[in-house]
Amino acid sequence: MTFVLLTMIASVLVTMTIADRLIIPDAGSKKVVAAAADAGGTPGFKKEELAKLNAVLELIETRYYEKVEREELLDGAVSGMMEALDDPYSVYMEKDDALHFSESIEGSFTGIGAEVTTENGKIVVVAPIKGSPAEKSGLLAKDVLISVNGDSLAGLNLQQAVGKIRGPKGTKAKLLVQRSGVTEPIQLVLIRDDIDVETVYGALRPDGVGVIEIRQFSLHTAKRFKEELAKLEQSGMKGLVLDVRNNPGGVLPIVVEISQLLMKEGTTVVQVEDRDGNRDKTLAKGGEAKSYPIAVLTNKGSASASEILAGALQEAAGAKVIGEQSFGKGTVQVSYNKALGDGSLVKMTIAKWLTPNGNWIHEKGITPDLVVEPPDLYTVARISLQETLKQDTLSEAVRSAQIMLHGLGYEPKREDGYFGDETVSAVRKFQNDKGLPSTGEIDTKTAQKLEQAVIEWIQNKEHDVQLLEAIRAVSRK
Template sequence: MQFKGRTVAAFVLLTMVASVLVTLTVTEGLYGIPSAALQSGTAPAVQAGQSGLSGEEMNKLNAVVSLIESKFYRDVDRNKLVDGAINGMMGALDDPYSVYMEKDTAKHFSEEVVGSFTGIGAEVTMENGKVVIVSAIKGSPAEKAGLLAKDVIVSVNGEKLAGVQLSDAVAKIRGPKGTKAKLQIMRDGVPQPIELELVRDEIDVETVFAKLRPDGIGVIEIRQFSLHTGERFAEELESLESRGMKGLVIDVRNNPGGVLPVVVSVAQPFVPEGKPIVMVEDRSGKREMTVSKGSGKPYPVAVLVNKGSASASEVLAGALGEAGGAVIVGETTFGKGTVQVSYDKVTGDGSLIKMTVAKWLTPKGNWIHEKGIKPDVEAKPPAIYTVPRLSRSAVLKKEAIGQNVRSLQVMLDGTGYEPGRKDGYFSDETEEAVIRFQRDSGLPATGQVDDRTATALELKVIERIRDERYDTQLQRAVEVVAERIGR
């Protein structure tokens, strides 16, 4: 898949084509993949010596199609049969990143990667038949609702997702701006399902944001590795350096990946000439190494990661950590170590096949797939960053028990209103904390959490999350850089 435009946001932000999201893509002729194959839209030659179906295999498929068309109890759509067969073949690969997109889905994908689009703002993939969150895009409805990497989406608006194709699951989640998506979520460590109601919105995500702190430490946040991210990063880096930057934090939290050559261009200035940035290994075990032409940097660098840092973000962390002398700060990353190519001319009808063609390895030859990259310095986010939104199904009041009350208590505690406990029991202390919040917010001081109070509290939470002073992960990364500057 080749990205166009200034961002891919959450590729389709749950308007996306699901597992296409967490994709490390390559472009024509890169890493030993024949350019002719990419130009023609056909896959590289089959190494086993056979390409396409044998006569016997073709006869078998034709026989099944004929049987269905002649004997099935009702008429069938022939196109659905063919699409179903292709989906079956892709499913047999047992690889969540290899998918078939039918014409309409592929068309939406091509349109949505260009710029702004609507959705809930989350990346998903399929793991063991379950729809799993990869990351929630910063500022999106998904992030505001508290969706986390590794959360499992059980149902959407009452429709169960178990056993459905990933593209079908995404179709149920996506929708026009302003419409609601009621999600049921399962999360490790939380025994009961979490009920969330998100309002789909238009999401236009810039990919690079930079600033120079008063202490001389620069922070560059990369939200996606789209085609223009490399250029934007170089511009911002040059600007920070020209202003006397002493050290740098590169923030790739909740960055789901993107285009491989782009992340290589971002990493190159930080890795000294001759050192490897990334290696790509094909199915025969042949490796091709990308070697840096950069010079390295004289100032200390930290790469800030979390559970939602995937694919290209992990390439960057691996390259700078193993070959560029950077310190990795945060949480263990998502763990996506494969490379995909999209073939949009194979079928000839506007549909698209995206397929995993190789592994990628860190400069030291480590394959981080399903393991992730462990940080050198661990830094967990505050609980308020990951708390689920409050359900509006009932008014919360004293003596109530459950996950919704626990979320309330975490929100109160994280915004400075001490509830006395955070175990999900609505105690006298919790009621007093609610009353204090309501008074400060100009609301009726009832001690009960109705829709108005819940909305006001969530807005307070969002305000707190956006305040850098309370971002303990970023502050830890800055401390690490500052310590190295002082050496």
């Protein structure tokens, strides 16, 4: 199952990536033909359909006012068929994009580190990857990308948006973003960079609670998870927290392999339902029910494979899901490359996935057992400073500054974007504490210090209320 990543792979900012796809290494034309025959249809174009396509091709080649490469026409025709499905997860990738897609599955890529999809013709962020330029800039799940470096993304499909956003490592990507609850668009400036290929981080707290953070489910993630889990168990772990916040997904067999390690053998991990309603259950093998309590941390950026893990452990292993409602992607995609024969690739939705109890979470998400919203400082938009912010001005940048000041312990008394007397006093207190001139105005240096203070606050694990609640949950058990 897959989304499209805003993570540039080999200098691509947005490209196809790793959100839960079934890997079929030899999905060649014979399998495609067999599937069509099983469905009761005749594979390939009928004679009259082929004649129609050839007629259009001939008209373009003989009458169109400019010469057009046949390869471009063929790519356009295949893309058109996939777009006609009206499914954001079914796409055609030309050779270069197909190569980038394969690299992303292996967990190696360069870019800004955020995954996107399309919703109602808009380019929507699924999740920023932890530690990436996207996360550091303040890009959030459900943000809508309006433009990149001044080029509008309105009306573009994913492949066209990819073309607009491409660029080499080290270059700037100026994103104009529309965010729910914010009246004015937000401008974020990101620098494309290498994205950390490590996907699993484990640590044992002094209280005996183990925390394993899974940032995505790429091909090596299961191996790394086994290593970290074994270390924690050997160290006497008393409870386990699995953190899949802002994890956009990955490879389906990998999340199954991880899930079943924590489940009783023979229990259902996930169900896959085809278009005829036939269900195939994947049962846990080789694992065992754990004696220690387990909690899974989710947020709006937990998608696909992350939701499979959360749903499996919640319904079939007694784990508690804590945090926010997850993204809500419940479909399965398969990638076919051998059938096309030229290095290009078709990724197509072929089924739904369901939780062990048969729930389809598509466009709904996994509901936490305990809802814990993050502090405002985790979601506040970074200050987009066009000019110095002064008293009696009104803007979204002022509102962001007020939220930051309040979260850091300074009291602007309001968070509506109006730069009043109380905000002036709060800014002066902050400037005094940071050794800045006490002007009561927010210039570039003050804005930078303010954002730096927010980042440092967020990096302090003692402020992570979602994580702390998950730790308390497994400690109580």
